[in-house]
Amino acid sequence: MIGKGKAISHTSASIAYGWNQEKNAEIVFKQHLVGENPNEITKEFELVQAQNYHCKNNTFSFVISPTIEDGRKLKNKDLNTICKKFMDELNLKERQAIAFVHRDKCHVHIHLYVNRIDFKGVAFKDRLIGVRSQRAAEAVAEKMQLKTVRQVQFEKEFNLKELRQEVQRRHNLTLKQFKPKSFEQYIDAMARNGIKVIPSINKANKLQGFRFEYNGQNLKGSEIHRTMTGSNIGKELAQNTGVEKFIKQSRNLNLMGKTVEMSTNMLLSIAKTTIKKTITQGIGY
Known part of the structure; x- marks a missing residue:
C-alpha cells in the first residue's frame, strides 16, 4: 500500500474532485461533518479554518493506494478502517475529515481530505508530510495484513531475477x-x-x-x-x-x-x- 500526502489551499476543488461521480466515487469515511455536497463540506472546513488566518495551505490531501490485488478484495468497511488507522498513525484523530474511494480504474484508491486546523485553531505541522504519509500507509498495511511497498518491490525484484x-x-x-x-x-x-x-x-x-x-x-x-x-x-x-x-x-x-x-x-x-x-x-x- 502506498500513501501520499501534501498540504493544499484549494479545498473546494479538491473535495469536488474526490466526490466526482464519473469516477464512481463513494464516501467511505466521514468525521465531524454533516454536509451532503462539496460546497457544504468546504464551508464546514472554512468555519474551523477561520480561527487560524496565518495558515494558507490549511487542508491535507492524502491518496492511499492498496495494491491491485488487495484493492479487489477490500470492501467499503475495510477502506473505512484504513482511513481511521491512517489518521491514527499521523495523530490526526479529532479533526474534520472525509474520504472517497475511486473505482474508475482497476487500481482502487482513496482520496482522504483532513482539516489541518483543529477545533482549537492550531495548525498541524506539515513538515515531511509526504514521507510520514508513506510510513503511515506501511504501518496500516502491516496491521491489516496488506502488502506494503517494500513487499511489492521485493516480489518484483525476485520475479525479475x-x-x-x-x-x-x-x-x-x-x-x-x-x-x-x-x-x-x-x-x-x-x-x-x-x-x-x-x-x-x-x-x-x-x-x-x-x-x-x-x-x-x-x-x-x-x-x-x-x-x-x-x-x-x-x-x-x-x-x-x-x-x-x-x-x-x-x-x-x-x-x-x-x-x-x-x-x-x-x-x-x-x-x-x-x-x-x-x-x-x-x-x-
Missing part, C-alpha cells in the same frame, strides 16, 4: 542448439525458444544492441547479463562462421524490415576480442 535467469538460460541454449552464424539467424532461433529479440537501432541506422521480450517484460541485454550485450553476442556468433566473414556479412543486416549496419563500437569490439582469442589459441598460450 528469475526472469533474467530464464532468458539467459534460453540464450545459452539457443547458441548451443542452433549454432547461429548471423544476427538474423540468432533472432530467429531465439524466437523458436520463446524469446522475442528486438534490435536497438539508433538514428544513424546502426545496430547498437538488443532488447529481449519475455513473459510481458522487456529488458536490455546488459540488464540480463553482460554476455548478452550486442558486442558479446556478436563475438559468440563470429566463432561459428569466422571473424572476417561475420564482419563482412554484418555490414548490411536485414533487421526489422530494413537494412542496417553494426555500430563502430560493436564492430571494433567483435573484431578485436575474437582475433585476439584466435591468435592466442593458435600459438598455444
Whole structure:
C-alpha cells in the first residue's frame, strides 16, 4: 500500500474532485461533518479554518493506494478502517475529515481530505508530510495484513531475477542448439525458444544492441547479463562462421524490415576480442 500526502489551499476543488461521480466515487469515511455536497463540506472546513488566518495551505490531501490485488478484495468497511488507522498513525484523530474511494480504474484508491486546523485553531505541522504519509500507509498495511511497498518491490525484484535467469538460460541454449552464424539467424532461433529479440537501432541506422521480450517484460541485454550485450553476442556468433566473414556479412543486416549496419563500437569490439582469442589459441598460450 502506498500513501501520499501534501498540504493544499484549494479545498473546494479538491473535495469536488474526490466526490466526482464519473469516477464512481463513494464516501467511505466521514468525521465531524454533516454536509451532503462539496460546497457544504468546504464551508464546514472554512468555519474551523477561520480561527487560524496565518495558515494558507490549511487542508491535507492524502491518496492511499492498496495494491491491485488487495484493492479487489477490500470492501467499503475495510477502506473505512484504513482511513481511521491512517489518521491514527499521523495523530490526526479529532479533526474534520472525509474520504472517497475511486473505482474508475482497476487500481482502487482513496482520496482522504483532513482539516489541518483543529477545533482549537492550531495548525498541524506539515513538515515531511509526504514521507510520514508513506510510513503511515506501511504501518496500516502491516496491521491489516496488506502488502506494503517494500513487499511489492521485493516480489518484483525476485520475479525479475528469475526472469533474467530464464532468458539467459534460453540464450545459452539457443547458441548451443542452433549454432547461429548471423544476427538474423540468432533472432530467429531465439524466437523458436520463446524469446522475442528486438534490435536497438539508433538514428544513424546502426545496430547498437538488443532488447529481449519475455513473459510481458522487456529488458536490455546488459540488464540480463553482460554476455548478452550486442558486442558479446556478436563475438559468440563470429566463432561459428569466422571473424572476417561475420564482419563482412554484418555490414548490411536485414533487421526489422530494413537494412542496417553494426555500430563502430560493436564492430571494433567483435573484431578485436575474437582475433585476439584466435591468435592466442593458435600459438598455444
